[in-house]
Amino acid sequence: MAVSGHPIYIFSMKRFSWLLALFLAPLSALSTTPQKSFEQIAKQADAARTADRMSEAIGLYTQGVRLHPAWSDGWWWLGSLLYDEDRFAEAAPAFKKFVALTPKSGPGYAFLALCEYETQDFGSSMKHFGEWARRGSPGNDALLDVAGFRWASLLTREGRFNEALYLLAAKAAKVGRTPALVEAMGLASLQMNSLPEDYPPERRELVWLTGEAAYYSATGATLRASQYADRLLLHYSHEPGVHFFRGTLFEFQKDFGAAEQEYEEELRSSPDNGPAMTELAVTLVDDVQPDKAVPIAERAVSLEPQNPRAYYALGSALLATGKPEQGARALEKAKQFAPNSSFIRFTLAKAYRVLGREEEAKREAAAFLALRDKQEVLAWPGNRGATPEQVEVQGTKKP
Amino acid sequence: MTLTCIAALGLSAFLTAQAAPAASAGGAGQRKAHNAEASPAAFEQLSKAADRARSENDNENAIRLYRRALSLRPAWPEGLWYLGILEYEKERFLDARDVLRRFVSYDPTAGPGWAVLGMSEFKSREYSRAFDHLRRAMALGMGGRKEMAQSVFYFVAVLLTRFEQYNESMNMLLAMVKSAQKTDLLVEPLGLAALRMPLLPAEIPPDRREMIRMAGQGALAVEAGRQDEAEKLFSGIVAAHPNEPGVHFLYGVFLLDLRPADGIAEIKRELEISPFHVAARLRLVEEYLKEERFDESLMLAEEAVKLEPKDGPAHMMLGEVLLAKGDLAGGIRELEASEKQAPETVRTRWDLLRAYTTAGRKDDAQREKEEIEKLNAPTGEQEP
Numbered sequence: 001m002a003v004s005g006h007p008i009y010i011f012s013m014k015r016f017s018w019l020l021a022l023f024l025a026p027l028s029a030l031s032t033t034p035q036k037s038f039e040q041i042a043k044q045a046d047a048a049r050t051a052d053r054m055s056e057a058i059g060l061y062t063q064g065v066r067l068h069p070a071w072s073d074g075w076w077w078l079g080s081l082l083y084d085e086d087r088f089a090e091a092a093p094a095f096k097k098f099v100a101l102t103p104k105s106g107p108g109y110a111f112l113a114l115c116e117y118e119t120q121d122f123g124s125s126m127k128h129f130g131e132w133a134r135r136g137s138p139g140n141d142a143l144l145d146v147a148g149f150r151w152a153s154l155l156t157r158e159g160r161f162n163e164a165l166y167l168l169a170a171k172a173a174k175v176g177r178t179p180a181l182v183e184a185m186g187l188a189s190l191q192m193n194s195l196p197e198d199y200p201p202e203r204r205e206l207v208w209l210t211g212e213a214a215y216y217s218a219t220g221a222t223l224r225a226s227q228y229a230d231r232l233l234l235h236y237s238h239e240p241g242v243h244f245f246r247g248t249l250f251e252f253q254k255d256f257g258a259a260e261q262e263y264e265e266e267l268r269s270s271p272d273n274g275p276a277m278t279e280l281a282v283t284l285v286d287d288v289q290p291d292k293a294v295p296i297a298e299r300a301v302s303l304e305p306q307n308p309r310a311y312y313a314l315g316s317a318l319l320a321t322g323k324p325e326q327g328a329r330a331l332e333k334a335k336q337f338a339p340n341s342s343f344i345r346f347t348l349a350k351a352y353r354v355l356g357r358e359e360e361a362k363r364e365a366a367a368f369l370a371l372r373d374k375q376e377v378l379a380w381p382g383n384r385g386a387t388p389e390q391v392e393v394q395g396t397k398k399p
Numbered sequence: 400m401t402l403t404c405i406a407a408l409g410l411s412a413f414l415t416a417q418a419a420p421a422a423s424a425g426g427a428g429q430r431k432a433h434n435a436e437a438s439p440a441a442f443e444q445l446s447k448a449a450d451r452a453r454s455e456n457d458n459e460n461a462i463r464l465y466r467r468a469l470s471l472r473p474a475w476p477e478g479l480w481y482l483g484i485l486e487y488e489k490e491r492f493l494d495a496r497d498v499l500r501r502f503v504s505y506d507p508t509a510g511p512g513w514a515v516l517g518m519s520e521f522k523s524r525e526y527s528r529a530f531d532h533l534r535r536a537m538a539l540g541m542g543g544r545k546e547m548a549q550s551v552f553y554f555v556a557v558l559l560t561r562f563e564q565y566n567e568s569m570n571m572l573l574a575m576v577k578s579a580q581k582t583d584l585l586v587e588p589l590g591l592a593a594l595r596m597p598l599l600p601a602e603i604p605p606d607r608r609e610m611i612r613m614a615g616q617g618a619l620a621v622e623a624g625r626q627d628e629a630e631k632l633f634s635g636i637v638a639a640h641p642n643e644p645g646v647h648f649l650y651g652v653f654l655l656d657l658r659p660a661d662g663i664a665e666i667k668r669e670l671e672i673s674p675f676h677v678a679a680r681l682r683l684v685e686e687y688l689k690e691e692r693f694d695e696s697l698m699l700a701e702e703a704v705k706l707e708p709k710d711g712p713a714h715m716m717l718g719e720v721l722l723a724k725g726d727l728a729g730g731i732r733e734l735e736a737s738e739k740q741a742p743e744t745v746r747t748r749w750d751l752l753r754a755y756t757t758a759g760r761k762d763d764a765q766r767e768k769e770e771i772e773k774l775n776a777p778t779g780e781q782e783p
Contacts, residue, residue, distance in 0.1 A: 227674065
């Protein structure tokens, strides 16, 4: 839309002159102001912040860190205030400086990761969420809430759907249903490598219905989950991933027969779907049909030779059909790809025990016990022992 | 006309306005703080060149010059504003968003700034932030810029639907209809709100577009008092999509005013298709209360609260049922729970005012009265 020749042009030039006068007047006054010391600036910055004069505080903290680049509190407050104003591109460098100066501070990594998410620097964001987790995921509820949610979205984008769902399900239990949570659960459940901001708009209804089913399933409202899962069939029964998702729901509800049907339906439309094949094999083992599971798991492994879950399905099936040696080999392969998986270590312990390899069985059992609370890779930050550090998202406490 | 066109209308209207948004006194201190860092001559030269390039429609050059001027004086409000607008016009919404965030941080009272920021965020699909910022623009007002206000109202209304606040969305859309806006644009948003589908018009599945349009046209017909046309449309949807969630509820609510028994039957049919439909239960509760069928209304209201324990309207209806049955303490308890969940619902406050008065709780009744007055006081942009 053009603005050339518009009355606003004439208006703005008049206005510009007026503004120029406004700008120039205080400039001469400022030029005679003596140089302030760092201590004075720091004091004024804190005073401006506590008095809610945020723009002024940002300016003063900026001056302060320029004079004294090792001032970690200054970087913290600068980052926090810019973050509060959604100025993420400017906040990120401040938090980067802060964590470099105080590497033990976990919340700084979470805020840095959040800023990087917003500026679409997703690789760095993932890395810094990881750093935050390694420090015990400290922070108050609001920070845990937003950081856990963004991290889950990135995990979905990276194809780490189970980990994403683990975080989201924990959030569902903790804070209840929100439209954003439903959407994120829908994306992860449909195994779409997308963020809520970038998936095709025409898939919105599919994502919403799937998310509703996933949310209610995760919170134990099974009938309500089934209602949404059935609504999916009304318009999306031929959509890739829908029967797979329904299979996972039924599997979760231990309705193995229904789950098998859904996985088979998914495989009819996409015969080389490795995850559907893997889950079908796992379900058949759970449904005490390991003979049927073995060839399916073998095919899943050949389709996805780096998928630990496929090796787990094969190992479990072989173990259940009385082939513990072959089963242990498949499970060892699974462990190789996912050493932090508690259920793989548990099943491997079982296989070793059957084979009479007691020492190895004990080692795997111990590993299982150590890992079982973590459920794969992630433990929900809120469930961990809180570290002494507690910060407010709004930046009202010191780091 | 597309959404882009609506937004553009708003911008056009703003650009022709007589007052730029950066004129508030709040920015002056900030300007002072940055003057010391800027080179006045260079800044003056660049800013003039930027304005000239903009006036000559050389927008890419203007953008470049505004950026350079802003590197000398980062808190220059006019520069931030025009740069934001130019980036928006170029459909570089992320860039527009970043610039406008800086603009509103220097002048947080600039309603139009929040408006264009919200629109940029809407375009970047940051719906939650867009919603907050557009509502902030509404609260601050847009200085009488009617077309911009219309755009903001439109975006807020469609986002309300996406965030599942269907009644609020419907109210806004109907207010827009009443203010004689082009109804063509409102058909799909009305249809989505009426059918309680949390989608934006751009997200409508192609196989349901016709159904949604019919629902929207039906809502328009009801609003215009063309009941026959509305009934034809709604019954047509039900006939064409008998198993689609939402359609029986819509038709049933319409029929309640004309033929209550038929309306009740349609809503019950909806509950067979959508057994967890809270709004359908609440509408039935309201009808049964009118018909003094207290036991049935109590059962449904309790079910609604059980399904959605945090739903303000569910608690409100249960409170109304309990009061109607003579359970004053239980009614007040539920109404207070409703008020906690949805403090801005005037109906709950009226209910509480009456209940407190009956219970002789004069101070509480007075407090509710004051809250009602506050809630009814005009703020910001009231008319679309």
